[in-house]
Amino acid sequence: MKIITTRRICQVFFLIVFLWFCVATTLGRQWWQLRGWPVNWIIQLDPLVGLATLLSTQTLYAGLLWGLATVVLTILLGRFFCGWVCPFGSIHQFIGYLAKHNTKTAHKVRANRYRSGQSIKYWILVFLLSAAVLEIAFELALLPLTRSWLFGISVLLILGIMIVQTLRHSLSWKTALSLFMAITGIWLALSLVLNETPAPSASLQIGLLDPIPLFHRSLNLILLPLVDRTALNLSLAPRYYEGTWLIGTIFIAAVLLNLAIPRFYCRFICPLGALFGVLSRYALWRIGKSREECMDCHLCQKNCEGACQPVSQIRISECVLCLNCLDDCHHGLMAYQTKPSAAGEIVAPDLTRRQFMASAIAATAAVSTLRVNGNIGPNWKSELVRPPGSLPERDFLARCIKCGQCMRICPTNVIHPAALEAGLEGLWTPILNFRIGTSGCQFNCIACGNLCPTAAIRPINLEERLGKSGYAEKGPIRIGTAFIDRGRCLPWSMDRPCIVCQENCPVSPKAIHTREHFNAVFTPKPLIVESADSTAIQLKHQSLLPDRFATGDYFCIIGEFGSGIHRRIVGNSAASLEISGELPFDSPPASGATVDIMIRLQQPYVEPQHCIGCGVCEHECPVGGKRAIRVTAENESRTPEHRLLPVS
Amino acid sequence: MNRSVKAAACAAAACAAGYLFHDSKGPAPSEERLPDVHLPDFSIPGLNKKMAIVRGEHRSEMLNTALKALGGPEMFIKNGDRVLLKVNAAFATPAILSATSHPQLVSELTGLCYRAGASAVWVTDNPINDPASCFELSGIAQAARSAGAKVLLPEAGFFKPATVPGGNLIRSWPVLYEPLKSVDKVIGVAPVKDHHRSGASMIMKNWYGLLGGRRNIFHQDIHNIIKELAMMVKPSLVILDGTTAMVTNGPTGGSLSDLKTTNTMIVATDQVAADACGAGLIGKSADDLPYIAKAEAMGVGTADYQSLNPVFVNGWS
Numbered sequence: 035m036k037i038i039t040t041r042r043i044c045q046v047f048f049l050i051v052f053l054w055f056c057v058a059t060t061l062g063r064q065w066w067q068l069r070g071w072p073v074n075w076i077i078q079l080d081p082l083v084g085l086a087t088l089l090s091t092q093t094l095y096a097g098l099l100w101g102l103a104t105v106v107l108t109i110l111l112g113r114f115f116c117g118w119v120c121p122f123g124s125i126h127q128f129i130g131y132l133a134k135h136n137t138k139t140a141h142k143v144r145a146n147r148y149r150s151g152q153s154i155k156y157w158i159l160v161f162l163l164s165a166a167v168l169e170i171a172f173e174l175a176l177l178p179l180t181r182s183w184l185f186g187i188s189v190l191l192i193l194g195i196m197i198v199q200t201l202r203h204s205l206s207w208k209t210a211l212s213l214f215m216a217i218t219g220i221w222l223a224l225s226l227v228l229n230e231t232p233a234p235s236a237s238l239q240i241g242l243l244d245p246i247p248l249f250h251r252s253l254n255l256i257l258l259p260l261v262d263r264t265a266l267n268l269s270l271a272p273r274y275y276e277g278t279w280l281i282g283t284i285f286i287a288a289v290l291l292n293l294a295i296p297r298f299y300c301r302f303i304c305p306l307g308a309l310f311g312v313l314s315r316y317a318l319w320r321i322g323k324s325r326e327e328c329m330d331c332h333l334c335q336k337n338c339e340g341a342c343q344p345v346s347q348i349r350i351s352e353c354v355l356c357l358n359c360l361d362d363c364h365h366g367l368m369a370y371q372t373k374p375s376a377a378g379e380i381v382a383p384d385l386t387r388r389q390f391m392a393s394a395i396a397a398t399a400a401v402s403t404l405r406v407n408g409n410i411g412p413n414w415k416s417e418l419v420r421p422p423g424s425l426p427e428r429d430f431l432a433r434c435i436k437c438g439q440c441m442r443i444c445p446t447n448v449i450h451p452a453a454l455e456a457g458l459e460g461l462w463t464p465i466l467n468f469r470i471g472t473s474g475c476q477f478n479c480i481a482c483g484n485l486c487p488t489a490a491i492r493p494i495n496l497e498e499r500l501g502k503s504g505y506a507e508k509g510p511i512r513i514g515t516a517f518i519d520r521g522r523c524l525p526w527s528m529d530r531p532c533i534v535c536q537e538n539c540p541v542s543p544k545a546i547h548t549r550e551h552f553n554a555v556f557t558p559k560p561l562i563v564e565s566a567d568s569t570a571i572q573l574k575h576q577s578l579l580p581d582r583f584a585t586g587d588y589f590c591i592i593g594e595f596g597s598g599i600h601r602r603i604v605g606n607s608a609a610s611l612e613i614s615g616e617l618p619f620d621s622p623p624a625s626g627a628t629v630d631i632m633i634r635l636q637q638p639y640v641e642p643q644h645c646i647g648c649g650v651c652e653h654e655c656p657v658g659g660k661r662a663i664r665v666t667a668e669n670e671s672r673t674p675e676h677r678l679l680p681v682s
Numbered sequence: 683m684n685r686s687v688k689a690a691a692c693a694a695a696a697c698a699a700g701y702l703f704h705d706s707k708g709p710a711p712s713e714e715r716l717p718d719v720h721l722p723d724f725s726i727p728g729l730n731k732k733m734a735i736v737r738g739e740h741r742s743e744m745l746n747t748a749l750k751a752l753g754g755p756e757m758f759i760k761n762g763d764r765v766l767l768k769v770n771a772a773f774a775t776p777a778i779l780s781a782t783s784h785p786q787l788v789s790e791l792t793g794l795c796y797r798a799g800a801s802a803v804w805v806t807d808n809p810i811n812d813p814a815s816c817f818e819l820s821g822i823a824q825a826a827r828s829a830g831a832k833v834l835l836p837e838a839g840f841f842k843p844a845t846v847p848g849g850n851l852i853r854s855w856p857v858l859y860e861p862l863k864s865v866d867k868v869i870g871v872a873p874v875k876d877h878h879r880s881g882a883s884m885i886m887k888n889w890y891g892l893l894g895g896r897r898n899i900f901h902q903d904i905h906n907i908i909k910e911l912a913m914m915v916k917p918s919l920v921i922l923d924g925t926t927a928m929v930t931n932g933p934t935g936g937s938l939s940d941l942k943t944t945n946t947m948i949v950a951t952d953q954v955a956a957d958a959c960g961a962g963l964i965g966k967s968a969d970d971l972p973y974i975a976k977a978e979a980m981g982v983g984t985a986d987y988q989s990l991n992p993v994f995v996n997g998w999s
Contacts (some may be wrong), residue, residue, distance in 0.1 A: 270836075531901070531902055536878055585972075616969050655898070
């Protein structure tokens with residue numbers, strides 16, 4: 035079997051595994067549903083997720099350790115992940131093949147030449163990692179003040195490097211000295227300037243462009259809902275996700291760009307590919323010419339997936355190990371070998387020190403600028419209701435990779451990708467929308483936190499969620515508080531009984547209670563008694579709609595407003611009222627007395643100390659558009675500053 | 683010449699298409715409605731109204747005792763019958779909180795139906811919380827499966843518009859029709875629960891779970907909607923499980939302290955009588971629940987359950 039066939043089988047295998055895991059990310063007991071499937075495995079294999087969260091949180095969460103396997107293999111073998119594993123890459127390769135397979139060889143060779151723009155992905159990588167490293171960088175800058183001994187060691191180390199460089203004649207004494215002075219001087223100055231600044235938290239933005247979260251997000255939020263309920267039938271009700279236009283546009287653009295240049299995304303944009311490019315520098319085996327005698331026919335470039343110019347000095351950082359050149363070279367020149375290419379090679383990515391610095395500074399500036407908006411601080415948005423177990427916002431943004439796994443697994447479809455509620459930084463992070471979906475956030479559900487690959491939503495257990503056993507002291511996890519909009523609430527504003535919110539409130543005691551209130555019903559004419567017995571009143575005028583007051587919610591009182599006894603009306607005609615036998619008149623009202631019809635209303639009130647913000651009330655509220663009871667993030671457990679009550 | 687023929691043909695085709703699709707009036711104001719479906723009558727023909735009230739603490743035993751007192755399950759289930767159990771699976775809470783029909787009752791009833799000759803037993807409800815979660819967490823799905831019954835989760839296609847003759851509220855409103863249309867018998871299985879808006883949620887209120895759409899608008903007229911639901915569904919049998927009654931914080935409950943042990947099971951062919959009797963378990967009377975009188979007035983059943991000469995069995999041995 036040809037090695038290329040092996041590669042294709044491998045690609046198809048991982049693509050199927052990836053698609054399968056997306057399908058299996060469904061809550062339920064069937065064999066094809068979540069159960070024990072390692073549905074995060076491909077995300078965990080993605081070392082950019084591991085590295086970036088390591089930088090932003092200084093920890094490597096659970097299964098992200100898998101990324102080490104990829105890293106070690108890449109260091110030894112080169113960018114095998116891109117050519118053999120990456121499901122997004124396989125899609126690109128296939129579309130690129132479809133677009134170009136009928137064109138002339140010369141055209142293919144031209145399409146697969148190296149372009150200087152391929153260095154853009156390294157800028158992107160540096161940009162994204164710099165945003166993630168912000169917190170560490172800041173601590174490093176403050177080192178002279180916080181841990182001066184460490185600073186001292188670092189200064190000595192720099193001095194040592196300078197001396198060595200000078201002795202090796204790489205630097206002149208003068209340059210070395212000024213460099214040393216500049217570095218330590220700037221470092222010291224920085225620490226003094228930044229001393230009083232509150233520490234910025236890291237911003238994890240790799241999820242925007244990292245192909246694995248991107249592909250997961252696109253599949254979870256768009257492709258699966260599109261095919262679900264057709265042949266697949268994964269969920270009972272159609273799934274909806276807000277703001278899919280942007281996610282879809284980016285996905286389709288990434289796929290269609292292959293029509294212009296094959297593997298466009300991989301070559302120009304992919305930050306994961308860029309990371310592998312950096313890692314492959316010392317690869318033990320690499321593609322190259324085994325001998326020098328070459329016809330320069332450029333056939334090796336005909337199907338070159340990485341556009342790494344194997345024909346001349348091969349760019350190791352661009353080679354995705356598709357191995358097509360091995361097959362295409364008619365002279366058996368190309369080899370995957372331990373020695374460098376006979377035509378020479380370029381091992382380092384095409385990224386200058388200046389570009390590196392520019393990208394890093396741009397990221398620092400961008401994140402700092404966004405933070406001035408105050409989204410994490412005083413300008414927090416109350417509509418940003420996060421899933422139960424979510425970390426405080428600043429830690430959340432240091433972890434969430436926007437992969438959409440929580441949105442996919444949520445059995446009620448209430449978790450949605452945020453638009454700008456969490457600021458630009460929080461684009462596509464999970465936010466709860468109680469209007470969409472089959473119910474609110476289910477009180478007995480902890481699926482999202484237990485699936486989240488980076489613990490942006492913590493893996494809580496049911497006891498913690500419900501505030502039971504060991505968590506009784508803390509009480510249940512609150513994700514927000516329900517507020518009643520009295521201008522829209524039927525019993526409050528329209529004299530109509532309802533209290534669906536109270537009925538459906540799942541906590542005990544209920545976080546919504548009601549107060550009984552009788553409101554006088556407007557009648558065009560005053561209702562004057564003609565005659566009456568113990569349970570019936572005959573009126574002087576015909577003015578009532580028959581049976582309108584027979585719903586069980588209408589009562590009548592005789593005489594002065596508010597002082598009389600409320601008697602339930604069980605029936606009425608145009609000019610008569612029938613009273614329930616429960617409470618007959620001892621002395622029926624006299625002719626000429628006035629009757630007032632009252633509607634009994636139960637007006638809802640929220641008890642904030644019991645409300646957990648689950649949003650079942652909002653979901654069920656019969657005021658269907660903008661609900662009359664809505665949950666916002668006030669009093670959410672994850673942010674003490676958002677507390678609403680003096681005692682929790 | 684060739685070109686002008688083609689051009690003429692294209693122009694003619696365009697004109698013809700334009701004329702064919704031309705609509706001078708614009709769309710009519712009201713959209714066409716699907717024809718209403720009619721729910722079959724599932725009551726047992728020729729059977730006098732019957733009722734059994736059993737005291738005890740084990741649901742399975744009480745159910746068996748009650749059915750035996752009414753003449754055995756064969757009185758209600760005939761050979762080859764397809765039976766639908768309309769349970770209360772409204773909330774995604776565990777069975778111990780008694781907010782839903784008890785799984786033990788579901789599995790025992792399923793077994794009884796099969797032993798009486800039923801060819802298929804289905805269990806359904808359109809819950810308030812997420813349907814799949816409700817059936818799983820309440821234990822009803824597991825109970826049904828192990829007893830051989832099929833759980834029908836409400837799919838969009840199951841709902842068809844229905845109108846209740848003589849009703850004002852349920853008019854061309856989506857009703858969980860698909861499971862109902864192809865069964866021979868329907869058994870209502872509901873717990874006894876406090877319900878702040880209507881007073882109590884028992885058998886008649888449990889039919890709310892057959893409604894689709896944004897059914898919560900009917901809470902504005904709760905007693906009439908319960909009345910119309912009772913008019914709409916003519917069950918073969920109803921089983922009101924008052925082994926444990928939810929006396930506070932209903933209908934969701936959420937705590938064991940909301941429950942009271944009432945050790946009663948009511949099995950009847952008259953849903954109004956069952957509810958009238960069940961009201962007493964949570965300290966209410968039929969007068970406290972206007973929907974009972976309303977349903978009685980529409981001829982659904984009788985609130986005076988004693989008039990049915992109910993069989994009392996004290997299951998305590």
